Amino acid sequence: MTYPVRLAPQAIAALEDFIRYIAEAEYAPLTASRWLQKALAALETLQEFPHRCPPAPESKHYEETIRMLIIDRCLFLYRIDEAAREVRVLDFRHAAQRPRELGDP
Numbered sequence: 001m002t003y004p005v006r007l008a009p010q011a012i013a014a015l016e017d018f019i020r021y022i023a024e025a026e027y028a029p030l031t032a033s034r035w036l037q038k039a040l041a042a043l044e045t046l047q048e049f050p051h052r053c054p055p056a057p058e059s060k061h062y063e064e065t066i067r068m069l070i071i072d073r074c075l076f077l078y079r080i081d082e083a084a085r086e087v088r089v090l091d092f093r094h095a096a097q098r099p100r101e102l103g104d105p
Contacts, residue, residue: 002047007089014092027028042071050080058099
């Protein structure tokens, strides 16, 4: 059984900011594009194996388990909604960034 992967607006905005930073501030639009494709491909793998990733540090603040998919030094924070049979990506951040409150746990 597959789990559709849905990105919350907060996750989309954070990911867009990161890609924009790589493309513009680092003057590397090709690198940004390649990294985004890599990240989207990794997110797709959650459709089949969403339980494989470890709990995130943020998980201790919520009743539901928040998991993290790590790509390079970046984290996609998500939870598995078993009732809806879907993966909800709540946020995205670089590992060096401080955790912040999640929008939809």
